[in-house]
Amino acid sequence: MMRDYIATTLGGLEPVLVQELESFGATDIEPGQRMARFKGDIELLYQICYSARTTLRVLEPLASFRILSEKDLYWKTFDLPWRKVLGPDQTFAITGVINSRMFPHTNYPSLVVKDALCDRIRRDIGRRPDVDRDQPDIRINLHIFEDQVDISLDAVGSSMHMRGYRRYQGLAPLNEVLAAGLIRLAGWTPDIPLWDPMCGSGTILTEAAEWAIGRPSQIRRGRFGFQGWIDHEPGIWRKVKLADREETIPEGLELFGADQDADIIEGARKNIRGAGLGEIIMTEVCDFFQLKPPGKPVMIIMNPPYDEKIPLEEAEDFYKRIGDKLKKDFTGSTAWILSANKTAMRQIGLQSSQRFQVFNGPLAAEFCEYRLF
Numbered sequence: 001m002m003r004d005y006i007a008t009t010l011g012g013l014e015p016v017l018v019q020e021l022e023s024f025g026a027t028d029i030e031p032g033q034r035m036a037r038f039k040g041d042i043e044l045l046y047q048i049c050y051s052a053r054t055t056l057r058v059l060e061p062l063a064s065f066r067i068l069s070e071k072d073l074y075w076k077t078f079d080l081p082w083r084k085v086l087g088p089d090q091t092f093a094i095t096g097v098i099n100s101r102m103f104p105h106t107n108y109p110s111l112v113v114k115d116a117l118c119d120r121i122r123r124d125i126g127r128r129p130d131v132d133r134d135q136p137d138i139r140i141n142l143h144i145f146e147d148q149v150d151i152s153l154d155a156v157g158s159s160m161h162m163r164g165y166r167r168y169q170g171l172a173p174l175n176e177v178l179a180a181g182l183i184r185l186a187g188w189t190p191d192i193p194l195w196d197p198m199c200g201s202g203t204i205l206t207e208a209a210e211w212a213i214g215r216p217s218q219i220r221r222g223r224f225g226f227q228g229w230i231d232h233e234p235g236i237w238r239k240v241k242l243a244d245r246e247e248t249i250p251e252g253l254e255l256f257g258a259d260q261d262a263d264i265i266e267g268a269r270k271n272i273r274g275a276g277l278g279e280i281i282m283t284e285v286c287d288f289f290q291l292k293p294p295g296k297p298v299m300i301i302m303n304p305p306y307d308e309k310i311p312l313e314e315a316e317d318f319y320k321r322i323g324d325k326l327k328k329d330f331t332g333s334t335a336w337i338l339s340a341n342k343t344a345m346r347q348i349g350l351q352s353s354q355r356f357q358v359f360n361g362p363l364a365a366e367f368c369e370y371r372l373f
């Protein structure tokens with residue numbers, strides 16, 4: 001049976017989210033802001049929850065309505081068929097994303113929805129389910145924008161950027177979903193040598209490696225939200241998990257990372273070895289400006305300090321030197337640079353051939369391509 005789902009992502013990654021959903025066989029994909037709607041069966045849902053890399057959350061919509069007041073929120077929630085969703089012996093938690101002048105206290109609508117849900121189940125069968133914030137059977141997602149309310153079930157349970165491989169964080173680690181999205185926006189394929197010469201904790205390279213060898217993004221996750229759903233299909237879930245176990249290293253895969261800070265590289269190596277990728281990702285302690293030229297075309301994807309979290313004495317001069325180094329030693333290569341420091345980016349002194357705006361946390365960042373002829 002085909003159902004409607006929503007996949008959420010970070011701002012700017014919508015086009016690659018759509019590509020990834022298509023690659024899984026999702027249909028009727030409709031991109032929106034930081035999300036895409038799609039249709040699929042339960043097997044497709046499980047595949048996406050297990051493997052997708054550009055998705056933050058996967059939701060199954062339950063209800064969508066407008067409200068006039070807090071009372072209206074209570075009664076419209078009370079009227080939903082909760083018994084089809086939640087048994088009295090199951091626990092639940094509500095995650096709210098509230099942006100409405102009706103509710104200055106953003107926690108409050110979640111309490112209203114919790115009361116309505118519990119009151120309704122108690123009226124129907126005499127008992128009410130309990131809240132468990134940490135390990136609920138069912139995680140309910142409440143989204144309110146002004147008077148528009150959307151209630152859905154969270155199929156994964158917590159944000160999918162938590163892959164479980166990054167024990168060491170470095171100075172300013174990239175969100176894993178953003179790193180996966182950048183690799184796709186850049187159009188990298190595993191036959192192109194990929195270099196990250198300011199690799200920090202190694203997120204870009206780890207995402208590239210795991211994607212290239214066909215590893216599901218959530219392989220280390222113990223439990224998925226859908227496993228608590230009343231209509232969960234354990235047989236189909238088992239099939240999805242077992243089918244995805246095969247890992248193959250594509251011929252010619254070359255992933256190289258460097259950072260000037262020896263402690264940071266040590267941390268990155270711990271992450272990489274912990275993920276079983278020690279044979280696939282090579283790393284070196286090296287100042288970018290001293291790095292030996294690759295002697296062949298490579299794709300660079302790098303995320304230099306922005307002068308935000310990491311102080312840079314002379315941000316503009318630093319970016320100018322990055323541009324000079326690229327021009328001098330990387331002829332024939334392509335460099336993609338992510339930075340939220342737009343003024344400094346202009347000092348690179350190269351004409352960008354593509355430019356995307358993406359959000360790195362609250363920071364609007366630019367992701368620019370420079371072809372080094």
Ligand SMILES: C[S@@+](CC[C@H](N)C(=O)[O-])C[C@H]1O[C@@H](n2cnc3c(N)ncnc32)[C@H](O)[C@@H]1O
Nearest residue numbers: 170173174198199200201203259260287288305
């Ligand atoms: C924003 S962080 C990169 C974060 C990384 N993408 C991650 O996910 O962990 C920038 C990194 O550049 C490194 N760096 C700064 N100047 C450098 C230089 N001249 N050569 C090499 N690495 C440098 C810093 O040590 C830092 O780890």
